[in-house]
Amino acid sequence: MQHVVLANRGDPKEQDTEEPKKRKGGWPKGRKRKPPRDISVPCAPMTGYRIFLNEQRSQLRARHPDLPFTEITKMLAAQWAQLSQEKKQRYVYEADKDKQRYIRELWAYQSSQACRAFLQRQAAHEARTLLAGAWGHFLASGSTSDPQGDHSSFRCFLMPPVFQQDQAHQETDWTGRAFRSQHLILLCLPCAHLPWRAASC
Known part of the structure; x- marks a missing residue:
């Protein structure tokens, strides 16, 4: 006679709870949505330091292809700190030109119909x-019931105070x-x- 031992599967309710619950979708809890952004807004002006980084990064990456991005940025930051004021002046001048370009483009954008339409949508x-x-x-x-029956779908109530004394510093x-x-x-x-x-x- 041969004995067959069945594995104890346990309570089927316990098996159901062990499965990971599927999310229903939607926006992740605690994560704020970014406000809608107009894509026709001109790009912000670059600083002299950023112009220097963009210019030197490709050269440094060609010399050191195995270095990660953060290390390359640290090396470039050290180079910028050691750069003389005369050499920095070229990048500062380019940054000023870029700032003037940004002001012109922003002025044109703010007087355009696209800006007005975006502000209305926002x-x-x-x-x-x-x-x-x-x-x-x-x-x-x-309950929204009205004892008189005139305004059964409306109800007035007082809003809570905006700032409590103990949390005034936390409110934005x-x-x-x-x-x-x-x-x-x-x-x-x-x-x-x-x-x-x-x-x-």
Whole structure:
């Protein structure tokens, strides 16, 4: 007689929990989205040091192909520090020319239709973001039922103070502006059913 030993697979519920959970997608938690950027904005001017780095990096890389990028940059930084003022002056002069080029291009860009269109898109995006945040806060505030039945889809409530005394140093200007904007949006909602707001609505 032959004995067959079956391996103990354990509880099937435990096996399901051991599998890694798949992410549903979306934006990673804790990572901020970069604001939309206009691609037609002129490139920022280069400093004399950056012009020196770009000019010398290819020569140094040809002489030392096995060195990593960081080591090459360290070597070039040491060369820049040892460079005489007369030799640095050439790079500073090129940087001044590049700065003048940037000012001309920026002036032309700011007076163009592309800049105006981008600023309008950016303002609309910020308004949508603030309105969505205010509306979400409004809906999360609880029941929206009105005892009088006139404004059953609206509810007024006080916004929390923007700055608490113990966390005033942690708040940023943007957060304060966002709360103030949301508060102004919420003040515009009809709320005649509240006696203390009825006179001002």
